[in-house]
Amino acid sequence: MCGIVGFSSKTTSAVGPLVNGLSRLEYRGYDSAGVALASAEGLRIYKQTGKVAKLAQLLERALPERERAKYTLGIAHTRWATHGLPTVANAHPHVADGGRLALVHNGIIENYAALRAGLEKRGVKFLSQTDTEVLAHLVAAFDKGDFLAAVCDALKRVEGTYGLAAISARHPGEMVVARKGSPLVIGIGEKDVVVASDVSAIVAYTRQVIYLKDGDVAMITPDGVDIHSLDNAPVAREVQEVDWDLGAIEKGGYEHFMIKEIFEQPEALANTLRGRLDAANGTALLSGLNLSPRELAAVRRLVIVGCGTSLHAGMVGKYLFESLADVPVSPEQAAEFRYSNPIVGPDDWVIALSQSGETADTLAAVRESIRKGALVSGLCNVVGSTIAREAGRGVYLHAGPEISVASTKAFTAQVTALLMTALKLGRTRRLSREAGDRLVSEISRIPDLVGKVLEQNDAIAAVAQKYAQANDLFFIGRGILYPAALEGALKIKEVAYVHAEGYQAAELKHGPIALLSEKTPVVALLANIPGKEKTLGNVQECRARNAPVLGIVTAGDASAKAVLSDAIEVPATGVELSPIVSVVALQLFAYHVARLRGCEIDQPRNLAKSVTVE
Ligand code: G6P
Helix, strand or coil: CCEEEEEEECCCCCHHHHHHHHHHHHHHCCCEEEEEEEECCEEEEEEEECCHHHHHHHHHHHCCHHHHCCCCEEEEEEECCCCCCCCCCCCCCEEEHHHCEEEEEECCECCHHHHHHHHHHCCCCCCCCCCHHHHHHHHHHHCCCCHHHHHHHHHHCCCECEEEEEEECCCCCCEEEEEEECCCEEEECCCEEEEECCHHHCCCCCCEEEECCCCEEEEEECCEEEEEECCCCECCCCCEECCCCHHHHCCCCCCCHHHHHHHCHHHHHHHHHCCCEECCCCEECCHHHCCCHHHHHCCCEEEEEECHHHHHHHHHHHHHHHHHHCCCEEEEEHHHHHCCCCCCCCCEEEEEEECCCCCHHHHHHHHHHHHCCCEEEEEECCCCCHHHHHHCCEEECCCCCCCCCCCCHHHHHHHHHHHHHHHHHHHCCCCCHHHHHHHHHHHHCHHHHHHHHHCCHHHHHHHHHHHCCCCEEEEEECHHHHHHHHHHHHHHHHHHCCEEEEEEHHHHHHCHHHHCCCCCCEEEEECCCCCHHHHHHHHHHHHCCCCCEEEEEECCCHHHHHCCCEEEEECCCCHHHHHHHHHHHHHHHHHHHHHHCCCCCCCCCCCCCCCCCC
16 A cells, blocks of 8 residues: 655666656555655655656656766655545655655554644645645654654654655755554665565565564665664664565566466465475475464364455355364454454464455454464465564465455465365364375365366456446355355456445345346356255346356356356366365456456556555
């Protein structure tokens, strides 16, 4: 949610790296973008509404190539609006001190109204409606000659969350960055230092990075990085090596990141599985969980928290853990969980699911669960992310960077990781060796089975043509396929802007069926698992109301096809894998519908990939 980039060099112009960095971070927010550039003559600010490409055009016009060299220091921002409309005035960087100080910020300043009122009383004039602008003025107000101290003094007055970067014409060559609740990574290049909200904006320059922790403030100059606490005490942070390369965050010939990431799934899932299945014992290894058999055996209840697609993966997890490990599971929307004064304690195991590892509500749920003494694990994709670090134990998905705002490969990787976790927990309890063996061999087929669904891409594109005009869609599934229906509906809402709802197949007749007509198609999840016949009965009810029904069916299931208007085939699997193959088909379906409707697929309106505000 909002992307920040900062660049500091002795020799290289900051303009190119800042714009490149912003375009890599655009998935974090894209309603406006801006840069502040520093030279010996002072600061220059350029801001633009809309996407980074528009800012790049503005810079092309305003700043000829020959003038760029003198700007070797700068900060930049791409915004997802929270306080104030997406206008140029509200775009970052925000300035203070008569344009001598510029600041970019990701997060929310909760006490901004009080701070603003105080500053206004002292005569400060505000130019925007944002919460961020108070930060810029506060830093300016505290600047008595030491830039780092000024930022620290300002931040001590602030309640809320921030990842920020600031520069000032009074402090040439210096950039101060700070983090609390919003991620910030520092990349250490040979000659340059790059700062960004995540490593995707850094890997083009260096793989050596420092992940700042909450409460860290850093002074960055072309000579290096000095990290301090808010009380100005030096702190040491390890330099780590990122294992992503540039290819992983580029489109590689695909038209969109979404389709690239859908097609990456066989490889991504092979990476999720690598070295984690223990065929000799019919179980999974998952050393990162760091839980002894005794601790696992003592678990009385599981709570799986997440948001969006991660929540849907968690709902699949309920069926997996309950059937394989005989343990009751509550999947909980993370925000609802954290504010419900949750009843969790030492007998409970809380699993936080998050692709980014930065979602504010999921992180808060983790902290609340730790406070209440529960066992807490993170299942995250982004290595070194806040949830992964604070949970302290867990399973990395290793699905590679996910850039498309709509999540695809992270979902299948999450379900795969949950399945292995359920297998491991099951084998410490009642799950037999034979059942464990069967699951190990089934799980190892996941990459191939997903590959088989991808072979249906052309067929799915053809079916999508028949449904692309619908303005309302219902997705139905039962049991383990109910969360798959929710995920199918979410994908189509996110990327194709079609109103869609996911329902338990049996629930449709308790109200929503009133909305069915020949113009309101239904997508039914009909993989051949127990309960399918009942869902087929529900399909008949829909057909009797003239609703076209598209079924996701097991290959060769003629009896299911006979009652459907259209069908997409997925390979035969056991119950546990049925949501994986079904959702991959629904991802492709949503992608093609969105494409046919001419939608902006990778960056849908109003959304952001990483939601770091509550
Ligand atoms: C945002 C994204 C969704 C994602 C959700 C949770 O809403 O647009 O695609 O599922 O956040 O993100 P997380 O990183 O915690 O999985």
